[in-house]
Amino acid sequence: MPQKGSAVFVSVLLLITFISAAAAAFTLAGPPAPPPGRFAEESAGSAGEKAAVEPAISSLRPGEIALLKVVCPQGARLTLENGAGSREIPLVGGRALLNIPVTEKAGMIKLVLCDDSGTLFEETLEIAERAFGSQKLSAGASGLQTPSSEDYALYNAKVAGARAESAGEPLWQEEGFVLPLFGRVTTEFACHRYIGGEFSSRHSGVDIAAPAGTEVVAAARGIVTLAEFLPVTGNTVIIDHGMGLFSLYGHLQSLSAVKGGEVAAGQVIGRVGSTGFSTGPHLHLTFTAHGEMCDPFQLVPRP
Numbered sequence: 518m519p520q521k522g523s524a525v526f527v528s529v530l531l532l533i534t535f536i537s538a539a540a541a542a543f544t545l546a547g548p549p550a551p552p553p554g555r556f557a558e559e560s561a562g563s564a565g566e567k568a569a570v571e572p573a574i575s576s577l578r579p580g581e582i583a584l585l586k587v588v589c590p591q592g593a594r595l596t597l598e599n600g601a602g603s604r605e606i607p608l609v610g611g612r613a614l615l616n617i618p619v620t621e622k623a624g625m626i627k628l629v630l631c632d633d634s635g636t637l638f639e640e641t642l643e644i645a646e647r648a649f650g651s652q653k654l655s656a657g658a659s660g661l662q663t664p665s666s667e668d669y670a671l672y673n674a675k676v677a678g679a680r681a682e683s684a685g686e687p688l689w690q691e692e693g694f695v696l697p698l699f700g701r702v703t704t705e706f707a708c709h710r711y712i713g714g715e716f717s718s719r720h721s722g723v724d725i726a727a728p729a730g731t732e733v734v735a736a737a738r739g740i741v742t743l744a745e746f747l748p749v750t751g752n753t754v755i756i757d758h759g760m761g762l763f764s765l766y767g768h769l770q771s772l773s774a775v776k777g778g779e780v781a782a783g784q785v786i787g788r789v790g791s792t793g794f795s796t797g798p799h800l801h802l803t804f805t806a807h808g809e810m811c812d813p814f815q816l817v818p819r820p
């Protein structure tokens with residue numbers, strides 16, 4: 518997906534830009550924290566300019582994302598290379614959403630922009646060490662029925678369908694991100710879950726407990742791609758924020774979002790409940806970039 522237009526030079530501007538009027542709502546969780554100024558900078562290259570990364574991202578942690586601004590010839594490809602292989606990061610309209618999977622090992626990785634003529638730009642990033650916790654659940658003791666493999670298959674198919682297409686621009690930029698509801702964080706992002714003593718899965722998002730009926734709002738502007746009851750996450754809303762970034766809100770008591778509708782950051786999309794595979798009223802909030810879970814608290818403030 519090369520950029521439209523006739524730019525014949527390469528200038529890569531890395532912009533972790535969840536910048537906007539609502540920039541205060543965006544936080545980059547945990548060390549190493551970059552200087553705040555770099556989130557608000559954007560400088561355009563000019564024809565003939567040497568390939569560059571401005572400002573350079575020196576480090577990201579597993580589960581983090583960054584919006585890159587890329588100016589490059591048509592047909593150029595952006596790839597991320599670690600010791601084990603390489604992965605292409607889609608270029609859309611002169612931008613790319615870089616995501617670091619939670620399974621990425623600490624160490625150095627390379628961001629490479631190339632076309633048929635060879636390497637146009639290259640930068641090395643450090644992936645910092647990051648530990649994720651674990652949580653034990655006793656589904657049986659609470660009388661809760663663990664979803665069947667058929668339930669999971671239906672759930673996965675529905676969710677994949679809702680994330681199959683994403684807008685070609687960052688819809689969140691003007692309004693920024695907001696916390697969908699205040700409450701107590703009961704399960705952290707990416708922690709390993711054990712149900713009845715057996716490893717179940719990695720928790721794809723965060724759980725925020727709040728009284729049943731509490732309003733839940735959209736974390737950012739976007740298009741609703743799913744609003745229905747699903748096995749596993751019960752009443753669920755999925756929102757496309759563009760560039761391959763989606764948010765998912767699960768276990769809702771009721772839904773007020775409609776599939777296909779546009780929502781603004783802070784717009785009510787449903788109410789807290791305990792539908793689906795849930796032991797009590799809470800919101801399950803997941804963000805994914807290119808299908809990989811990413812840390813909600815990099816984007817929305819921690820309650």
Ligand SMILES: [Zn+2]
Nearest residue numbers: 704723724801
């Ligand atoms: Zn959850």
